[in-house]
Amino acid sequence: MRILSVNAIFHDPSAALVVDGRIVAAAEEERFSRRKHGKRPVPFSAWELPEQAARWCLERGGITAADLDAVAYSFDPALSRPADQLGLDDPWDHLRIDYARSAPGFLTTALPGLEPCRVAYVPHHVAHAASAGLAGPYRDCDVLVLDGRGEASSHLAGRYDDGVLTPLAGQSLPHSLGLVYEDLTEHLGFLRSCDEYKVMALASYGKPRFADLLRESLYTTGDGGFRTEPVDWASFAPPLRSGEEWTSDHADLAASLQSRLEDMLLELVGWLHAQTGGRCLVLAGGLALNCVANTRIHEQGPYDDVWVQPAAGDAGTALGGALHLARTGAGGGGERVEQMPGADLGREWTEAEIAGYLTTAALPFERPTDLA
Structure with a gap:
């Protein structure tokens, strides 16, 4: 199974890709947008998706959105209730819930080729738990x-x-x-x-x-x-x-x-x-x-x-959502999942790419023969 997962509802938007139970890629949107924490955790920003991180994960896995068996979204609006019923002073929280319900449509716009029926909601704390219990x-x-x-x-x-x-x-x-x-x-x-x-x-x-x-x-x-x-x-x-x-x-x-x-x-x-x-x-x-x-x-x-879990905050729920679906969720599930190989799951740059950026910026650099 090829499973993409996104975290978007609060802050630290992120994406992760798990293929046949193996973690292929995971990245936070801030690493592409250069905006700390990706966005502020306010209801008005809940619609914002980790589009760049998601596209990079797919590219890293060598697949397209049309190839995905499932997409996890690490918040289930069906489990929520109005803020006043929860005892929270957040009069605009209903926007957050509305945006979460609309996530399949938002995702199909951001990732052409994805079918809305492929999107599955994973409860927020279950995604957190899976990021540690299944990745650990x-x-x-x-x-x-x-x-x-x-x-x-x-x-x-x-x-x-x-x-x-x-x-x-x-x-x-x-x-x-x-x-x-x-x-x-x-x-x-x-x-x-x-x-x-x-x-x-x-x-x-x-x-x-x-x-x-x-x-x-x-x-x-x-x-x-x-x-x-x-x-x-x-x-x-x-x-x-x-x-x-x-x-x-x-x-x-x-x-x-x-x-x-x-x-x-x-x-x-x-x-x-x-x-x-x-x-x-x-x-x-x-x-x-x-x-x-x-x-x-x-x-x-x-x-x-x-x-x-190194990404213990909300960013890690993208990884947890994918692992949860791979182990128990949509599209058949039941796969054995591999533990997290390390925290270095995001994008990287080759020596040639780094040299190219430095050259473009007209910055002097050298290549030491021994970094030690």
Whole structure:
């Protein structure tokens, strides 16, 4: 089977190609458009597709859109509900859902030769899970997905046995650890859905003196889920505008949320391990980009081995969507899928191409005989 997959609904638009269970190519649109994260994750941009990345994947595989057996789209609008029913303050979210429903038409326009019936929706967190559980190094493993949001939830905990996912827990919106982290990112004067890594870094300069107070609003529920009640960030530190100087209060607030996040992740990991007794854990979703939290899971969690999808954010759902369809989905499915050979799945340049670009730009260069 020849399966193309795209991620487009929120941010980090990307595409991936899997042929006969083997990963042929995967790339983010930002590598072609030169726009960080590809686009902003607002409803008005949900129609934008990773057209350049998709075309490159097809070219890399030596096929055309007409040759595809299936195209995965890593968001299933049938699973979503209106934002107000989800408890979200996003009055334009209906546009996102409408665009997702129209994705088959958008894709056939972007990729001439593709038939709309070839497009299949893969639930967002299932695509995240597959990007780790099927692409990772273990045939059998536990999987934990945590991010800002999917269709109607923000979390999936489950188990992969011989490539088949069994979901064990999930958390319905509006409760979301990812959205909480985004809220603080914005409160601290950074760009939400982009600069969360700066909050993790700022935390290293502070002390978690507010962590116990945050425990009242952010806590696990003992059944694999959690609650994230509204937090009055200004009661801890005043909001910052972009570029304003932060104080020790801001650093302590970042450290406090980071500490609370890590503790909750360890509790969720502990719950999952208690259900399965598994030895190996894989992580995906935007929160799996928090390397400090990952380190605590590795060092203090109950698992012998922990593997994190390198493209843990939404970009990885393109890869996961393709692998999910290859293993279980449309067009027959049931194929054995190969693990991810490495993170270097995007486009590359030959020596001749690089020399050509440098020559065109009139830049001097040399070819050392020994790079070492």
